[in-house]
Amino acid sequence: MTKPSPDQASEASGLPEFPVTRPDSRPFDPDETYARLRAHAPVSPVRCPAGMDAWLVSRHEDIRSVLTDPRLSSRGAGSMHMLPSYDRCDPAPGSMIQLDGEEHARLRRLLIGEFTMRRMEALRPSVQRITDRHVDAMLTGSSADLVRDFALPIPSLVICELLGVPYDGHESFQRDSEVLIGFEADAATRDAATRRLEGYLGELVVRRRAEPQDDLLSRLIVRGEATENPPTVAELATLGVLLLVAGHESTANMIALSALVLMADQERTAALRAAPDTIGTAVEELLRYLSVIQFGLLRYATEDVTVGGTEVAAGSWLVAAIPSGNRGEEVFPAPDTVDLRRPPRAHLAFGFGPHQCIGQQLARIELQVALATLLRRMPGLRLAGPLAPSAFKHNDIVFGLRSMPVLW
Numbered sequence: 001m002t003k004p005s006p007d008q009a010s011e012a013s014g015l016p017e018f019p020v021t022r023p024d025s026r027p028f029d030p031d032e033t034y035a036r037l038r039a040h041a042p043v044s045p046v047r048c049p050a051g052m053d054a055w056l057v058s059r060h061e062d063i064r065s066v067l068t069d070p071r072l073s074s075r076g077a078g079s080m081h082m083l084p085s086y087d088r089c090d091p092a093p094g095s096m097i098q099l100d101g102e103e104h105a106r107l108r109r110l111l112i113g114e115f116t117m118r119r120m121e122a123l124r125p126s127v128q129r130i131t132d133r134h135v136d137a138m139l140t141g142s143s144a145d146l147v148r149d150f151a152l153p154i155p156s157l158v159i160c161e162l163l164g165v166p167y168d169g170h171e172s173f174q175r176d177s178e179v180l181i182g183f184e185a186d187a188a189t190r191d192a193a194t195r196r197l198e199g200y201l202g203e204l205v206v207r208r209r210a211e212p213q214d215d216l217l218s219r220l221i222v223r224g225e226a227t228e229n230p231p232t233v234a235e236l237a238t239l240g241v242l243l244l245v246a247g248h249e250s251t252a253n254m255i256a257l258s259a260l261v262l263m264a265d266q267e268r269t270a271a272l273r274a275a276p277d278t279i280g281t282a283v284e285e286l287l288r289y290l291s292v293i294q295f296g297l298l299r300y301a302t303e304d305v306t307v308g309g310t311e312v313a314a315g316s317w318l319v320a321a322i323p324s325g326n327r328g329e330e331v332f333p334a335p336d337t338v339d340l341r342r343p344p345r346a347h348l349a350f351g352f353g354p355h356q357c358i359g360q361q362l363a364r365i366e367l368q369v370a371l372a373t374l375l376r377r378m379p380g381l382r383l384a385g386p387l388a389p390s391a392f393k394h395n396d397i398v399f400g401l402r403s404m405p406v407l408w
């Protein structure tokens, strides 16, 4: 029997649209369709906003198997199924997140030593210093925008310091990275943003090659030169862009949303303030609950595979629905409840398998430091007024907040 690809299935029946709507009253919850899919159609064909059809994989266990299966390629890079202009399937050299097998492993090997627990822990004091500086600045006034004045600059400064990227270019790179994680920009605008970022990082790589400094970019160059197949300037520039964008966007949005979740329940927050050593557990729960990679991860079947009992033909797309897996009742009892004491279990917020987030330890430290510091130093933190629905980034690859006016 030949297996229908989702494209063929849609010709016959017309597929349901990819679920994208968060319930108005519960902005932190993924589209309600997911609970139904998990129960009745865990591998289900859908039509994606990008125009292609895909199998939507909604159960925790199946998502893990999708993200570890070497027959499923990463060439769709994260959430390309959401872009209106879907035309960048061919990975640029150095676009590690889109590469498979040895091509991916070659670059991952170069980076992995930079992101060990020990190296990341060594950054904690510097993350604390940067965080305290921002709290000091906010405390000189009586109100602030927690996104602009806290959540965004902290991870941006940390990743700039780590990479060796001058922070004075932050307005431009933050603007370009916003374009890349949004769905609104047309192909030309996205390409221009990518070219600007790659040009900027490319120039920096050339400078660091001539004069290495004590920064990650310089160490990558030196380590790369010692390998049989050293990375080119273009590869290093693309890798640098990935680290710069991935290194601040997701964390910034997680900090802002987490602060909002904490402010929404003063009792829960008081309990956390009273037990500061549980901040690590609380952060894992917030990562699970918020699942900011809100539309999941795209994969492409290079061979026929079976996922959760469903046969998927070579040439099909699949979406591993991270927010759905993180609400799987079989793994997380009462999954729609925030339980800051929930024992940390295998959440999928950082993905799984060979592409699992390389910066996860840094993100954890930034979140722990940022949230613990807000709890300690700004106990009266509260929203200045109700947030308009437009404050939420419902239309970006990374769920988050555009701005969040606060008082204390």
Ligand code: HEM
Pocket: 074, 077, 078, 096, 097, 098, 108, 159, 242, 243, 246, 247, 248, 250, 251, 254, 292, 293, 297, 348, 349, 350, 351, 352, 354, 355, 356, 357, 358, 359, 360, 362, 363
């Ligand atoms: C809360 C913050 C973060 C979240 C939720 C997050 C999430 C993710 C996810 C889900 C993936 C897997 C993508 C895939 O399988 O296609 C990923 C990969 C990646 N992340 Fe993160 N990330 C965060 C922070 C960071 C930070 C701070 C950095 C850098 C310092 C970073 C750098 C990367 C890189 C380079 C990859 C690609 C890894 C590879 O392809 O092997 N991320 N991230």
